[in-house]
Amino acid sequence: MAEVSTPTGTRCGYVALIGAPNAGKSTLLNRLVGRKLAIVSPKAQTTRSRLLGIAIEGKSQLVYVDTPGIFAPRRRLDRAMVAAAWSGAEDADETVLLVDAARGVGRDTQRILDRLAGRERKSILALNKIDLVRRDRLLGLAADLAKQGNFDPVFMISGLSGDGVDDLKRHLAAAVPPGPWLFPEDQLSDAPERLLAAEVTREQVFLQLHDELPYASTVETESWENRRDGSVRIDEVIYVERPSQRAIVLGDRGQRIKAIGARARAELEQMLDRRVHLFLFVKVRENWGEDPERFAALGLDYEV
Ligand SMILES: Nc1nc2c(ncn2[C@@H]2O[C@H](COP(=O)(O)OP(=O)(O)OP(=O)(O)O)[C@@H](O)[C@H]2O)c(=O)[nH]1
Numbered sequence: 001m002a003e004v005s006t007p008t009g010t011r012c013g014y015v016a017l018i019g020a021p022n023a024g025k026s027t028l029l030n031r032l033v034g035r036k037l038a039i040v041s042p043k044a045q046t047t048r049s050r051l052l053g054i055a056i057e058g059k060s061q062l063v064y065v066d067t068p069g070i071f072a073p074r075r076r077l078d079r080a081m082v083a084a085a086w087s088g089a090e091d092a093d094e095t096v097l098l099v100d101a102a103r104g105v106g107r108d109t110q111r112i113l114d115r116l117a118g119r120e121r122k123s124i125l126a127l128n129k130i131d132l133v134r135r136d137r138l139l140g141l142a143a144d145l146a147k148q149g150n151f152d153p154v155f156m157i158s159g160l161s162g163d164g165v166d167d168l169k170r171h172l173a174a175a176v177p178p179g180p181w182l183f184p185e186d187q188l189s190d191a192p193e194r195l196l197a198a199e200v201t202r203e204q205v206f207l208q209l210h211d212e213l214p215y216a217s218t219v220e221t222e223s224w225e226n227r228r229d230g231s232v233r234i235d236e237v238i239y240v241e242r243p244s245q246r247a248i249v250l251g252d253r254g255q256r257i258k259a260i261g262a263r264a265r266a267e268l269e270q271m272l273d274r275r276v277h278l279f280l281f282v283k284v285r286e287n288w289g290e291d292p293e294r295f296a297a298l299g300l301d302y303e304v
């Protein structure tokens with residue numbers, strides 16, 4: 001990596017965002033970085049692998065780690081997602097546990113609380129989605145959680161509106177250890193563009209398809225061609241598990257895949273700031289959730 005020159009008196013650290021599926025981790029990551037990097041959907045288990053979002057706050061470089069939601073895993077893919085989330089937390093300098101204040105402490109959050117209670121280190125607690133909750137309920141929830149874990153400090157935030165997020169940022173900037181910045185000042189993520197581009201399409205799969213389909217699908221960028229006219233041609237494959245799912249992703253006369261492609265293309269043009277020609281293919285791979293190649297494309301370890 002190129003030498004990174006930084007001012008003196010700098011700090012730098014990794015900050016893991018962990019929590020139950022749907023707690024709002026990816027929304028918060030995007031808010032903290034000030035740009036949309038991570039995909040977001042109303043459905044649980046949207047994020048599948050760790051994603052770094054890097055931001056400068058004063059003299060501190062904060063390397064945020066968005067993680068998959070932590071839940072009771074069943075499939076191999078689930079296990080790999082949950083392992084990625086915990087290793088994100090274990091490698092980090094600071095861990096922020098996000099709790100959806102509107103939902104309260106469900107089974108998934110309880111499991112995380114139990115595991116965190118076994119650690120000596122303190123975590124930061126962020127009660128999220130406060131835009132949806134009355135203040136008295138919020139205080140009750142904070143008191144309940146304080147009893148269950150070693151949390152200091154506690155923030156009440158809305159990743160969606162940004163409420164309280166600046167306080168969290170300032171705290172983190174002072175909390176990470178002194179040291180040189182680990183990434184160039186203008187770097188926003190460690191994720192390759194090919195992965196981010198596949199994620200943009202996967203977000204549309206999560207937004208536009210329902211039931212088991214988002215979970216039965218994965219998206220990979222197959223080729224990327226920068227054209228002389230400044231545009232880019234991106235070919236992506238949506239893998240599903242069964243022919244019947246392929247038919248649904250394509251939709252009646254191809255309407256669904258067209259709609260997915262249109263939204264994804266518009267997002268990609270914004271992200272890449274140039275014209276995009278996006279070609280989507282839908283392939284059936286019966287057991288893609290057991291295929292090391294598909295895991296590698298998602299940035300997940302297969303051996304879990
Ligand atoms: N009202 C409100 N909604 C929020 C807030 N933060 C996130 N959401 C919504 O909650 C849903 C889940 O958000 P995500 O950011 O995808 O949650 P996540 O924790 O990354 O979810 P997984 O990746 O599935 O673990 C989306 O519909 C968001 O718009 C918030 O502060 N307020």
Ligand SMILES: [Mg+2]
Binds near residue numbers: 026038040047068069
């Ligand atoms: Mg997420």
